[in-house]
Amino acid sequence: MERLKVGVICYPSLGGSGVVATELGKMMADKGHEMHYISSGKPFRFLDVHPNIQFHEVKIDGYAVFKYPPFDIALANRIAQVIESEELDLLHVHYAVPHAVSAALGKDMANSDIGIITTLHGTDVTILGHDPGLRNTVRYGIEKSTITTAVSESLRQETLALIGPEKELITIYNFIDEQKYRPVDPGTLKADLGIGIDEKVIIHISNFRKVKRIPDIIDSFSLVRKELDAKLVLVGDGPERMDMEALVVEKNLQEHVIFTGKRDDLPELLAISDVMFHLSEKEAFGLVLLEALACGVPCIATDIGGIPEVIDEGVNGYLVPLGAVQQAADRAIVLLKDEALQKSFKQQAKVTAAEKFHSSTIVDQYEKLYYEVARRR
Ligand code: GMT
Numbered sequence: 016m017e018r019l020k021v022g023v024i025c026y027p028s029l030g031g032s033g034v035v036a037t038e039l040g041k042m043m044a045d046k047g048h049e050m051h052y053i054s055s056g057k058p059f060r061f062l063d064v065h066p067n068i069q070f071h072e073v074k075i076d077g078y079a080v081f082k083y084p085p086f087d088i089a090l091a092n093r094i095a096q097v098i099e100s101e102e103l104d105l106l107h108v109h110y111a112v113p114h115a116v117s118a119a120l121g122k123d124m125a126n127s128d129i130g131i132i133t134t135l136h137g138t139d140v141t142i143l144g145h146d147p148g149l150r151n152t153v154r155y156g157i158e159k160s161t162i163t164t165a166v167s168e169s170l171r172q173e174t175l176a177l178i179g180p181e182k183e184l185i186t187i188y189n190f191i192d193e194q195k196y197r198p199v200d201p202g203t204l205k206a207d208l209g210i211g212i213d214e215k216v217i218i219h220i221s222n223f224r225k226v227k228r229i230p231d232i233i234d235s236f237s238l239v240r241k242e243l244d245a246k247l248v249l250v251g252d253g254p255e256r257m258d259m260e261a262l263v264v265e266k267n268l269q270e271h272v273i274f275t276g277k278r279d280d281l282p283e284l285l286a287i288s289d290v291m292f293h294l295s296e297k298e299a300f301g302l303v304l305l306e307a308l309a310c311g312v313p314c315i316a317t318d319i320g321g322i323p324e325v326i327d328e329g330v331n332g333y334l335v336p337l338g339a340v341q342q343a344a345d346r347a348i349v350l351l352k353d354e355a356l357q358k359s360f361k362q363q364a365k366v367t368a369a370e371k372f373h374s375s376t377i378v379d380q381y382e383k384l385y386y387e388v389a390r391r392r
Contacts, residue, residue, distance in 0.1 A: 020049045025109040027056035031302035032136040035189050036109045042378045044068045071097050087113040094121025104389040105130045111139040115156030130388035133160035137299025140174045154178050161388050167321025170299040189300050190377035196309035201286040215245040215351045218288035220303045223253030231294040231340050238344035247272045285310035298322050309368035313360035315346050331364040
C-alpha cells in the first residue's frame, strides 16, 4: 500500500472533534502514513514520540494594525507552506468553519491541486449553518472540499437540508480507542470520591456548555434521589460550571453532587458508574456516549441529533424527549432497581461499541477515502 502524507487541521483543545482527529491520526500513523498536524497548539492527546507524526505550529503576532489578529489567514499561510515543504497528498480538515475555508485558501496560495476532506462535527452546521451571517461560509467550505463527511446520518441530513451542497456528503461515524475505553478496575476511586459502597452512581461528562442542559441533569437526579441512594458525578469544566455549582447549593444537593473538574481517568470514573445522563439539546454524535458504552455503562440521553444512532432504545440505554426530566428520572429508577436489566444493558453497551463503532472499521473507511482523494489529483 502506498504511504500517504496527510495534513490534518483541527482544534487543539479538549473536545470530541480534537479527540477524533488525534486518535485517527495516531491510528493512520500506526498504519504507516505520515501525519502532519497544522494547528495553533499541540492537539490534545498528541503523540509526541510517534515517528510518523509531525506538528507544524501556526503563529501569529499581534501587530498594532490588527484589532483582531487574522488567525485563519495565518493558518492558510502555514497550510500552503506545509503542502509545499512536505509534498502532502491530501488535507483532512475538521470543521468547515474556519478550517475548510483556511484549507481552500492555503491550497490556492500554494497553487496546488491537493484534495481536501472536510469532516463536519456538528456545531459548524447545527449552529453556524443557521446563522445567516455564516451560512454562505459553511457552504463555501463544503463546496471547496473534495469530499465532506458527517459524523452521523442525522448531521448529514441536516447539512443537506440546510446547506444543500452540490459536493459529495457521506457519513462516517466516530470511534474511540478501545485500548483505553474498556472495563477497568477502578481501585478505591468510589471510596476516594466519598461515595458509599451501596450508592448508585450517575455520571455526566461534558464541556459544561449551555447546549448540554446540565440543569436538566440536576433536576432529574434530584427526582431519582427521592427513590434511591445515589450520587451525581459531574466531570469536566466549562462556561456553566460556576452556575451549576450554585444551582446544586440552591437545590440543597451539595452532599450528593460531586464536581470533579477535568479528568484523565475517564475509564476509571466510568467503571464506578451505573448509568450516564446526557440530556443535550444539540448533539451531532455524542462521543462521550460511545466512551461510556465501551466501558459497559448504559446511557439515558435525549432523542435528538445523532444520539439515536448511538443509543439503542431499551437495549443499551433509554432515549427521552428534550427537557423530559421526569421521564429521564423514571427510566433511571427502573434501570437502577433492576439488576438483571442493568446487566443486560451493560452487556449490550459493550456489544454496540465493539460491533457498530469499532475503530478498525471506521479507520478503514477514512483510509479508503484518503486513497480516493489522493488519486483524484
Ligand atoms: O459538543 C461539544 O461541545 C464539542 C464538539 C467538538 O468540537 O468536539 O463536539 C462535536 O463533535 C463531537 C465529535 O464529532 C461530537 O461527538 C459532538 O456531538 C459534537 N457536538 C455537538 O454537535 C454539539
